[in-house]
Amino acid sequence: MTRQMTGAKMVIQALKDQGVDVVFGYPGGAVLPIYDEIFQQNDIRHVLVRHEQGAVHAAEGYARSTGKPGVCLVTSGPGATNAVTGLTDALMDSIPIIVLTGQVPTFMIGNDAFQEADTVGITRPCTKHNWLVRETEKLSDVIHQAFHVATNGRPGPVLVDIPKDVQFASAAYTPPGKARTAHYAPRVKGDIQAITDLAELIEKAERPVFYTGGGVINSGPGASHLLRELVGATGFPITSTLMGLGAYPASGEHWLGMLGMHGLYEANLAMHDCDLMINIGARFDDRITGRVDSFSPGSKKAHIDIDPSSINKVIHVDIPIIGDVGHVLEDLLKVWKSRGRKTNKEAVAAWWKKIGEWKKVDCLSFDQSGKTILPQYALSRLEALTKDRKDRFICTEVGQHQMWAAQYMGFEEPNHWMTSGGLGTMGYGFPSSVGVQMAHPDALVINVAGEASWLMNMQEMGTAVQYRLAVKQFILNNERLGMVRQWQELLHGERYSQSWSEALPDFVKLAEAFGAKGIICSDPADLDDAIMEMLNHDGPVIFDCLVEKHENCFPMIPSGEPHNKMLLGAASTQDAIGSSGAVLV
Amino acid sequence: MSPLKLKKGSSKHSAYDLRSGYGDTQERHTIAVVVDNEAGVLARVIGLFSGRGYNIESLTVAEIDHTGHMSRITIVTTGTPQVIEQIKAQLDRIVPVHEVHDLTVEGRPVERELALLKVTGTGDKRVEALRLADIFRANVVDSTLTSFVFEITGTSEKIDAFAELMQPLGLEETARTGVAALSRGSRRQD
Numbered sequence: 001m002t003r004q005m006t007g008a009k010m011v012i013q014a015l016k017d018q019g020v021d022v023v024f025g026y027p028g029g030a031v032l033p034i035y036d037e038i039f040q041q042n043d044i045r046h047v048l049v050r051h052e053q054g055a056v057h058a059a060e061g062y063a064r065s066t067g068k069p070g071v072c073l074v075t076s077g078p079g080a081t082n083a084v085t086g087l088t089d090a091l092m093d094s095i096p097i098i099v100l101t102g103q104v105p106t107f108m109i110g111n112d113a114f115q116e117a118d119t120v121g122i123t124r125p126c127t128k129h130n131w132l133v134r135e136t137e138k139l140s141d142v143i144h145q146a147f148h149v150a151t152n153g154r155p156g157p158v159l160v161d162i163p164k165d166v167q168f169a170s171a172a173y174t175p176p177g178k179a180r181t182a183h184y185a186p187r188v189k190g191d192i193q194a195i196t197d198l199a200e201l202i203e204k205a206e207r208p209v210f211y212t213g214g215g216v217i218n219s220g221p222g223a224s225h226l227l228r229e230l231v232g233a234t235g236f237p238i239t240s241t242l243m244g245l246g247a248y249p250a251s252g253e254h255w256l257g258m259l260g261m262h263g264l265y266e267a268n269l270a271m272h273d274c275d276l277m278i279n280i281g282a283r284f285d286d287r288i289t290g291r292v293d294s295f296s297p298g299s300k301k302a303h304i305d306i307d308p309s310s311i312n313k314v315i316h317v318d319i320p321i322i323g324d325v326g327h328v329l330e331d332l333l334k335v336w337k338s339r340g341r342k343t344n345k346e347a348v349a350a351w352w353k354k355i356g357e358w359k360k361v362d363c364l365s366f367d368q369s370g371k372t373i374l375p376q377y378a379l380s381r382l383e384a385l386t387k388d389r390k391d392r393f394i395c396t397e398v399g400q401h402q403m404w405a406a407q408y409m410g411f412e413e414p415n416h417w418m419t420s421g422g423l424g425t426m427g428y429g430f431p432s433s434v435g436v437q438m439a440h441p442d443a444l445v446i447n448v449a450g451e452a453s454w455l456m457n458m459q460e461m462g463t464a465v466q467y468r469l470a471v472k473q474f475i476l477n478n479e480r481l482g483m484v485r486q487w488q489e490l491l492h493g494e495r496y497s498q499s500w501s502e503a504l505p506d507f508v509k510l511a512e513a514f515g516a517k518g519i520i521c522s523d524p525a526d527l528d529d530a531i532m533e534m535l536n537h538d539g540p541v542i543f544d545c546l547v548e549k550h551e552n553c554f555p556m557i558p559s560g561e562p563h564n565k566m567l568l569g570a571a572s573t574q575d576a577i578g579s580s581g582a583v584l585v
Numbered sequence: 586m587s588p589l590k591l592k593k594g595s596s597k598h599s600a601y602d603l604r605s606g607y608g609d610t611q612e613r614h615t616i617a618v619v620v621d622n623e624a625g626v627l628a629r630v631i632g633l634f635s636g637r638g639y640n641i642e643s644l645t646v647a648e649i650d651h652t653g654h655m656s657r658i659t660i661v662t663t664g665t666p667q668v669i670e671q672i673k674a675q676l677d678r679i680v681p682v683h684e685v686h687d688l689t690v691e692g693r694p695v696e697r698e699l700a701l702l703k704v705t706g707t708g709d710k711r712v713e714a715l716r717l718a719d720i721f722r723a724n725v726v727d728s729t730l731t732s733f734v735f736e737i738t739g740t741s742e743k744i745d746a747f748a749e750l751m752q753p754l755g756l757e758e759t760a761r762t763g764v765a766a767l768s769r770g771s772r773r774q775d
């Protein structure tokens with residue numbers, strides 16, 4: 001039995017059949033038929049954002065915190081172009097989202113019609129795949145394919161462009177089970193020979209390290225579970241990228257902390273000196289490798305990744321394993337156990353001793369003795385006062401505060417940390433927190449922000465207030481574009497070109513103007529009380545935390561340098577960055 | 586804090602050289618890509634090459650299966666072994682791509698290109714052009730008293746050589762199809 005319906009109705013039916021409960025969107029002429037259908041049903045909630053970029057980041061936050069794809073609906077032309085930054089962000093961070101865009105009617109495409117843009121052309125390089133649907137007969141099939149592609153293999157954003165006449169016309173609806181999805185079936189099981197080779201290396205390794213990334217989170221909670229089992233059983237140290245935080249708990253005994261440009265001393269030195277590196281769902285990003293030709297020179301490297309193009313892209317590896325983290329770890333554990341659960345215990349104990357010495361450097365220590373709040377102190381207190389809450393989700397904007405959040409906050413579970421890693425999109429955090437709170441209405445959702453980033457999507461205050469989303473905007477206000485200022489200090493002779501925030505709003509009044517609560521704090525002695533006041537308020541809060549203006553984020557591996565050339569603090573920054581490093585970003 | 590002094594030439598390595606040192610030699614590969622013949626698929630392939638900075642020496646495309654709506658794209662590219670591997674992996678990531686074959690790895694492929702060359706002139710030059718065309722087994726597909734259009738098929742090198750010889754004899758215009766290629770032997774690529 002086939003059901004006839006209009007294209008607009010098909011969109012809603014397909015979303016329902018895909019289990020969608022929330023859509024983030026913004027209406028306009030080219031999507032009015034779909035909005036009309038939204039009006040006539042109650043199964044799917046629509047969240048009216050204040051800017052389409054906000055819709056996409058909200059969908060990303062929703063997706064990352066639930067493991068389900070996020071969905072957006074925007075109009076043609078400017079609606080679609082406003083979504084481009086979010087799409088690129090989701091592509092870089094492998095976040096599954098589906099963006100539905102309206103388009104001018106098929107018979108007007110190509111005529112420079114009102115609010116026409118070549119949406120599939122513009123978004124081709126920033127989506128995993130996209131479709132322009134010219135016939136209503138194909139619409140439901142394509143939407144189901146879109147969900148399939150977004151969520152299978154390496155996840156990513158997809159876009160379906162729907163001309164207005166296609167929304168009005170009627171055709172038969174294709175249910176999800178009948179959709180043509182078979183042709184896209186990335187391999188999830190790893191090659192058992194390669195897995196056995198890795199098990200053999202695990203048995204012999206003297207200085208092993210697990211280097212884990214966003215792929216573990218992408219693979220689902222089961223993968224984190226298996227990772228914990230593997231780390232516990234082998235006793236090997238583990239570090240993670242920014243994107244993988246929470247897959248292994250920060251309180252776990254084998255945890256070294258984050259690695260990379262602003263990673264911990266012990267994590268980076270372990271990477272540099274190891275003899276076996278096991279990369280699980282990470283992509284050898286340049287924030288991790290530093291100078292490639294001196295990256296972990298003495299190690300054998302294994303790499304588990306679902307995307308063959310991630311393998312040998314940057315770093316040549318000895319054992320590539322193409323597959324899903326969860327599937328591969330399951331097989332790896334089986335093989336390794338069946339071979340007798342062996343490790344080189346003596347050597348690994350000596351390795352831990354060495355790591356222990358690096359840990360003694362205590363690279364995250366800071367001295368909060370002055371009257372000005374240090375950003376590190378602010379986040380340590382935020383951590384201390386919230387870490388017992390299992391339902392705590394942290395989002396961030398981009399800059400120094402983001403790195404400090406990664407360093408000073410501990411993540412115990414996957415999917416509780418939302419940050420823009422690959423694209424580094426200022427303005428990501430606030431809308432993302434909106435999406436997270438929509439998915440978890442009773443949870444504690446905090447966006448750790450810099451004042452400059454936060455202003456980039458501050459219009460979403462309206463969304464937060466309208467939907468009673470109690471998101472906490474914790475702004476580390478240094479009145480500087482801090483990360484830029486830091487680079488100018490280190491690389492451009494302290495010429496602080498355009499890197500401070502002038503004419504900032506009064507954040508308390510701004511909160512009140514939106515009907516929310518504002519809190520300001522500048523004294524370290526008041527900080528705990530102020531944070532508690534924020535936590536106890538049942539509604540959105542803007543917390544203006546005035547912090548030290550010139551604090552730099554350390555440790556830092558200068559661009560173009562290897563891991564063992566790390567800067568630990570102000571004293572070590574002299575002559576740190578060579579001229580070749582200066583051209584890097 | 587005092588400003589940092591930049592040490593000029595402190596590193597021999599280009600800071601942008603993110604690829605590691607192994608296998609720096611440039612190789613030429615012919616890659617066949619079987620795709621769904623849907624709108625925008627060629628733009629996806631070309632966009633991949635331009636966006637990621639890969640070379641395209643030649644690219645041809647046509648539908649090869651009219652019922653299944655499949656097209657075959659033949660790309661000739663150059664790069665280090667690592668870049669060639671990346672190109673193949675990146676092509677394979679495109680959703681409507683069904684198969685990617687590195688014909689160069691699978692054995693020296695049969696490669697053919699077709700070209701049309703318009704040569705104008707009279708007298709000795711005209712005679713010489715016709716004589717050379719005969720040697721190269723080029724066909725005359727159009728002629729006037731002062732011009733020929735030659736059709737020639739062969740490897741790209743053969744067409745280069747023919748075009749070079751025609752240059753002083755009045756070569757006016759050239760149109761080339763780009764390379765089409767198949768692997769040798771009875772086996773279908775898989």
Ligand SMILES: Cc1cc2nc3c(=O)[nH]c(=O)nc-3n(C[C@H](O)[C@H](O)[C@H](O)COP(=O)(O)OP(=O)(O)OC[C@H]3O[C@@H](n4cnc5c(N)ncnc54)[C@H](O)[C@@H]3O)c2cc1C
Pocket residue numbers: 092093094153154155212213214215216218219220240241242243244258259260261262263281282283284285287288304305306307310323324325326398399402403420421422423424425483
């Ligand atoms: C200001 C700033 C500073 C930064 N500094 C640092 C830093 O110091 N340290 C740091 O770590 N990062 C830092 N980053 C982030 C950095 O830019 C990268 O985003 C990050 O390192 C990439 O993380 P990842 O390697 O885990 O890869 P992701 O981008 O999360 O990619 C995941 C990988 O796993 C694969 N994958 C996906 N799903 C699966 C699956 N199911 N099974 C198997 N594999 C899968 C993918 O193919 C991909 O290769 C910084 C970002 C900013 C903005």
Ligand SMILES: Cc1ncc(C[n+]2csc(CCOP(=O)(O)OP(=O)(O)O)c2C)c(N)n1
Pocket residue numbers: 397398399400401402424425426427449450451452453454476478480481482483484
């Ligand atoms: C959209 C966008 N524009 C520019 C940048 C470059 N950038 C990176 S960090 C940064 C400064 C961020 O300042 P703020 O949000 O106040 O955070 P802080 O570094 O001070 O903690 C800038 C401008 C970016 N990442 N994103």
